[in-house]
Amino acid sequence: MKQTMPHAAPTARPFTLIHTSDWHLGHELHGHVRESEHDAFLDWLLDRISAVEADALLVTGDIYDVANPPISAMRRLFGFLQRAVTRFPELEILILGGNHDSAARIDLPAALLGEGRVHFIGALPRREGQPDFARMILPLHDRSGVPAACLAAVPFCRPGDLGGLDLASLYRAVLEEASERAEGLPVVLTGHLHVAGGAVSDLSERRIVVGGEEAQAASLFDARATYVALGHLHRAQDIKADTRVRYAGSPFPLSATERAYRHSISVVTLGPDGCAVEEVAIPRPVEFLSVGPAPLPEVVRALEALSFDPEIPSEFYPFLNIEVSVEGPEPHLTSRVLMTLEGQPVRLLGIRPVRPQSERPGEAGDRSTLDLADLRPDTVFAALHARDYGGAAPPNELASAFAALVVDAGLCEGDD
Ligand SMILES: [Mn+2]
Incomplete structure (x- = not known):
């Protein structure tokens, strides 16, 4: 039997938590639903919880893809939680709000469940305008x-949530309070934000602000937290800091740019000497194929050479992204590609014409080559500002306000 201080007993099993993030339930890729991929992941996750005998499961935000997700997405989350608590009644679960989530929607089931083992923290808990530490700092059994362990659960914070504090002061206060309340137990801190030093995908790198917030410095976190579990960036990665800071990443590619990521969960063991992280790769049930950029005849040959499994169920058809190098207008490009693929078990994400010296989409330049889908609200805003104000870029404050507006309007998509 374990003693009252199991973390100090040499024979005690180390506390094991699974960190995963950015599920984006309800996500669609160019109109193709991802439900079967989510189901495959959640089934696999339940078996991993069992295999590693996890004590806790942390899902660090962007549970849903949009603030107002379809009922099927909510049913998927609740179905998963129901199976998890039935199979593992002692498992502690944290469901954290991200910038894609409606904080109120994440918080809603909390009232029903009370102080059980499933914790929903959508909005930053507050009391009389100030952060309510009693509701965000919880023991993990x-x-x-x-x-x-001691969990300090900080969700995605909108500027209005902070009650006059900035993020750095909030994290400072949370860490101070948590290390006091932890009474020697390891502190696990969470966040859903963009921390500088984290690699972002091509699509995100050009943003001035990410998710309505300027990127934060890793010095937000220090060694008073044994492990910092982050969500927001979709690539699993460590962040260089004074303690172990990690993005768990999303469970599968949510855009074509994420197809080369290694998607994984992070299995974290907390011991008296700190923490150890094991990255466990998630099997990918749907292939992401990419052809080009190459001239049309080469693209057609490459497409003809693809071999597909005719038995594959339609919800697992591979995704295919095509880029064709063009010198000028190619009126038959789309029909030629579609003809080649006719009847094939594949889901087309896009056929993109690429000009030899064309600039990257979304940047100022030859706008005639831009795809509507590639236009980002912030780059359009910057271009309009430059047009109307003598070529000047929008000042930071204005750009931040616009980005916050985009997040609130639910228009934010891409890598986070
Ligand atoms: Mn996010």
């Missing part, structure tokens, strides 16, 4: 019911 191991499977035998003994408090083994």
Whole structure:
């Protein structure tokens, strides 16, 4: 039997948590639903919880793809939680709000569940305008019911949530309070934000602000937290900091630019000497294929050479992204490609004409080559500002306000 201080007993099993993030339930890729991929991931995740005998599961935000997700997405989350608590009644679960989530929607089931083992933290808990530490700093129990870690759950914070604080002061206050309340137990801190130093995909790198917030410095976190579990960036990665800071990444590619990522969950063990992270790769049920950029005849040959499994169910048809190098207008490009693919078990994401010296989409330049789908609200805003104000870029404050507006309007998409 475990003693009252299991973390200090040499024979005790280390506290094990699974960190995963950015599920984006309800996501569609160019009109193709991802439900079967989510189901495959969630089934696999339940088996991993069992295999590693996890004490806790942290899902660090962007649970849903949009603030107003379809009922099917909510049913998927609740179905998963129901299976998880039935199979693992001692498992502690955190469902954290991200910038894509409606904080109120994430918080809603909390009232129903009370102080159980499933914690929903959508909005930053506040009391009389100030952060309510009692509701965001919680003990995490191991499977035998003994408090083994201290969770400081900070969700995605909109500027209005902070009650006059900035993010750095909020994190400072949370860390101070958590290390006090932890009474020697390891502190696990969460966040859903963009921390500088994190690699972002091509689509995100050009943004001035990400997710309505300027990128934050990694110095936000220090060694008072044994592990910092982050969400927002879709590529699994460590962030260089004074303690272990990690993005778990999303469970599968949410855009064509994410197809080369290694998607994984992070299995974190907390011991008296800190933490250890094991990255466990998630099997990818749907292939992401890419052809080009190459001239049309080469693209057609490459498409003809693709071999597909005719038995594959339609919801697992591979995704295919095509880029064709063009010198000028190619009126038959789309029909030629579609003809080649006719009847093939594949889901087309796009056929993009690429000019030899064309600039990257979304940047000022030859706008005639831009695809509507590639235009980003912030780059359009910057271009309009430059047109109307003598070529000047929008000042930071204005750009931030616009980005916050885009997030609130639910128009934010891409890598986070
Ligand atoms: Mn996000």
